[in-house]
Amino acid sequence: MTSLAPRTHTLDLIGNTPLVRLAGPSEEAGCDIFGKCEFANPGASVKDRAALYIIRDAEARGELKSGGTVVEGTAGNTGIGIALVANALGYRTIIVMPDNQSKEKMDTLRALGAELVTVPPTKFADPNHFVHTSRRLAEETEGAIWANQFDNVANRRAHIEGTAKELWEQLDGRIDGFTCAAGTGGTIAGVGMGLKEFDENVVIALTDPHGAALYDYYAHGELRSEGSSVAEGIGQGRITGNLEGAPIDTQFRISDEEGLHWVARLLREEGLCLGLSSGINVAGAIALGKQLKAEGCEAPRVATILCDTGFRYLSTLYDPAWLKTKDLPVFDWLQDAR
Numbered sequence: 302m303t304s305l306a307p308r309t310h311t312l313d314l315i316g317n318t319p320l321v322r323l324a325g326p327s328e329e330a331g332c333d334i335f336g337k338c339e340f341a342n343p344g345a346s347v348k349d350r351a352a353l354y355i356i357r358d359a360e361a362r363g364e365l366k367s368g369g370t371v372v373e374g375t376a377g378n379t380g381i382g383i384a385l386v387a388n389a390l391g392y393r394t395i396i397v398m399p400d401n402q403s404k405e406k407m408d409t410l411r412a413l414g415a416e417l418v419t420v421p422p423t424k425f426a427d428p429n430h431f432v433h434t435s436r437r438l439a440e441e442t443e444g445a446i447w448a449n450q451f452d453n454v455a456n457r458r459a460h461i462e463g464t465a466k467e468l469w470e471q472l473d474g475r476i477d478g479f480t481c482a483a484g485t486g487g488t489i490a491g492v493g494m495g496l497k498e499f500d501e502n503v504v505i506a507l508t509d510p511h512g513a514a515l516y517d518y519y520a521h522g523e524l525r526s527e528g529s530s531v532a533e534g535i536g537q538g539r540i541t542g543n544l545e546g547a548p549i550d551t552q553f554r555i556s557d558e559e560g561l562h563w564v565a566r567l568l569r570e571e572g573l574c575l576g577l578s579s580g581i582n583v584a585g586a587i588a589l590g591k592q593l594k595a596e597g598c599e600a601p602r603v604a605t606i607l608c609d610t611g612f613r614y615l616s617t618l619y620d621p622a623w624l625k626t627k628d629l630p631v632f633d634w635l636q637d638a639r
Contacts, residue, residue: 326586332602337468338607339608342382347488348382350460354459355383366444367391368393369444372439372446372448373448377613378534379485380398396417397418405613451541454487475602476496477502478593479496482535486544506549508582509536511556518540532576586605619635
C-alpha cells in the first residue's frame with residue numbers, strides 16, 4: 302500500500318488536484334477527455350492557485366506586510382481563495398463583487414471572515430465596476446494591496462508552474478489538446494504557455510461563453526460579443542494582462558444550454574456536481590477532441606478544467622424557479638421540485 306507523506310503546511314493543499322477521465326464526454330468525442338478536479342482545492346475552485354501566487358508574490362516584493370489587507374474584485378471564487386490564504390498567513394481580506402453572483406458565494410465569503418462589498422453589475426468602462434471599486438478601496442485602506450487578478454501575471458504563473466506541469470505528469474507527457482474558458486485569462490494563458498514549453502504541438506483552444514468577446518478576437522481579430530450567458534466567473538471583453546501573449550490556437554463558442562446539458566449528465570451519470578463554467582469547458586473539450594480527430598490526430602487526449610463545485614450554485618443552477626426566470630432548461634429530476 303502506498304503511504305502519503307503529510308503536507309507540511311495547510312497551503313500545500315492547494316494544487317496537485319486529481320485528473321479524471323470523463324466517460325460520457327469521452328464517448329461523445331470518440332477520444333479521451335480528462336477533467337482536472339479543481340473543486341478539490343481547499344476553497345473548492347481553481348482560483349485558489351491564483352490567490353496563493355498573488356499573495357506570495359506581494360510578500361516577496363515587500364508590498365504586503367504583517368497585519369496587512371488584501372483587497373480584490375471578483376465574481377466570488379478568487380475572493381474565497383484569497384480569504385483562505387490570507388487567513389492562513391495572518392492578513393485581512395476585503396472583497397468586492399457584483400450583487401448578481403450566487404448567494405452561496407456571498408455567504409461563504411462572510412463565513413470566512415472577509416469583509417464583503419457588493420456593487421451593481423456594470424460594464425468595465427464604468428468607474429463603479431467591481432474591479433475599479435476594489436482598486437479604489439485598496440488605495441484608501443492603510444497597509445492594503447490590490448490583488449488585481451485580471452492583470453497581475455502572478456495569476457498565470459500559478460498555472461505555468463503548477464497546473465500545466467501537473468497535467469503533463471498526470472498524462473505521462475501524452476496530451477494533444479487543452480481547453481478552458483477565460484475570465485481573467487490566467488488559467489488558459491498559463492496552462493497554454495506551460496504545456497507549450499513541454500510540447501509546442503499541444504493545441505490550446507479557448508472555450509468562450511456567449512456574451513464574451515474573446516471568441517471573435519481570436520477568430521477574426523475583433524473584440525465583439527453576441528448573446529449572453531449566466532455563467533459566473535468566465536467571459537471577458539478585453540485582453541487582460543494575463544491574456545497578453547496567450548498561445549491560443551483555435552476557439553469554440555458554447556451556449557449555456559450545451560454547458561448545462563453536460564452539467565446534468567456529469568451529475569447523473571458520473572457523480573460530479575459542478576458549476577456551469579465546468580459544463581462549458583467540457584463541451585469545449587468535446588469539440589476540440591472531435592476537431593483533432595477530423596484533422597488526423599489518432600486517439601487524441603484532451604484535458605480541461607472542472608472549475609468549482611456545483612454546491613456553490615444551489616440557489617441558481619440547481620433551483621428550478623431560477624432556471625425558468627432565465628429561460629433555461631430545468632434538470633429533469635428537479636421538474637417536480639418546489
